[in-house]
Amino acid sequence: MKPAPFRYVRPGSVAEAVGLLATHATTGRLLAGGQSLMPLLSRRVERPSLVIDINRIAGLDEIEILPTRIRMGALVRQEQALWSPIVHRDVAGLAAALAWVANPVVRQRGTVIGNLVTNSPGAELPAVAMALGAEFVVRRVNGEEIVAAETLLGPCRGLAADAMITHVLWPRRPAHVGFYEVARREGHAPVVSSLVTLTGEDCRVALSGVCPTGLACPSVARMIAQRLPRVPEVAELAGALREDLLGSVYSDAYSSARYRLEVAPVVSQRAARLMALQIGSA
């Protein structure tokens, strides 16, 4: 299929882009890397009247080091972040997850923020952003605010239709990390993915594919941290995961809720084991 008709504009600044969004709030869509939006347009799942292409806005393609955070603009491509030494050092969990996203050609065009804001069920990055405590810089015509990833990507609140995420802020926290996922086909949306990170005693666990949105799992994280250098049994992790669940478990045509709950602790255990191996070899 091909996209339905729309008007196309290519603003030169963020101010211009949010101005256009303000006047086309419900029918305008921002186009960055297009690796999520373009298929939705072609399948006519999305039928915006205005496509606002932000690809030529200057300055949004930078990864900057701030005192306590790494700041990424809306045009930072996934491949760019994956190979960034700064990201590897300070946001290793993101780098570990990015290696599992799609394939090099898609990652060269797809943006980190585009993947986050699309927030597909099962997608790796939204869960990672929530567990690592990332924040978004949200810009609207009347100003700018900082919103926690957990708020914006969680079950309660989405992004306002007239808002544009200009940057994502990642806490700088060198960590040992393990990432693992089960997918029907590698490089495609996982059934369940899990990130485990450890900085000092601060253990974080992100799970995707269990709930409709990403899930940060403090109980699972606590259990993993307590048992190091050993790794908990699958049954124990399953018990801890039940405490972390928020609302219903996700299911779709391919993977039932029951299957996802069965796979999640296994995937978490493998991610924890990869992290433990990394600590052991450090």
Place this chain on the structure above:
Amino acid sequence: MTDDLMDVVMSVDGATVSARVRARLLLSDFLREHAAAGGVHVACGHGVCGACTIVVDGVAVRACLMLAVQADGCAVQTIASLPLFEAGGAPEIDGLTRLQRAFRDHHALQCGYCTPGLLVSTAKFLAEFKSPNRAQILDHLNGHLCRCSGYANIIAAIESVLQ
């Protein structure tokens, strides 16, 4: 809603192409319809199969996941420009580059529909990663569907041109 018409100019395999097109026209369709670039194969049309992979301003992209208007002012290269961007300049023998000969010699294609996209992205991949390991090659091949070969021969062809 009526179609928004826009003027675009881009370089396609070294030739300047200009046209007035619908804003919603995909770059893959533009290249076939307005630039006679038959090497841009359209299969799935939504970014899964990799058959339409081309190079825009030096970066490999899926032509079906870009609008023609987004490539306005850009330099587009298709499989026809392979000798120009394949690593090492690839002196041609039998009119084929080194990578094309490797695909032929290892029987890495049967029907050939996926081949132009595969060659384009593999050439760019090998230009960046001089000696990729097997895991990196498989990650790269995740972006391509080939329903004939079973991939084993494609992997063998790629590994045969390393170093």
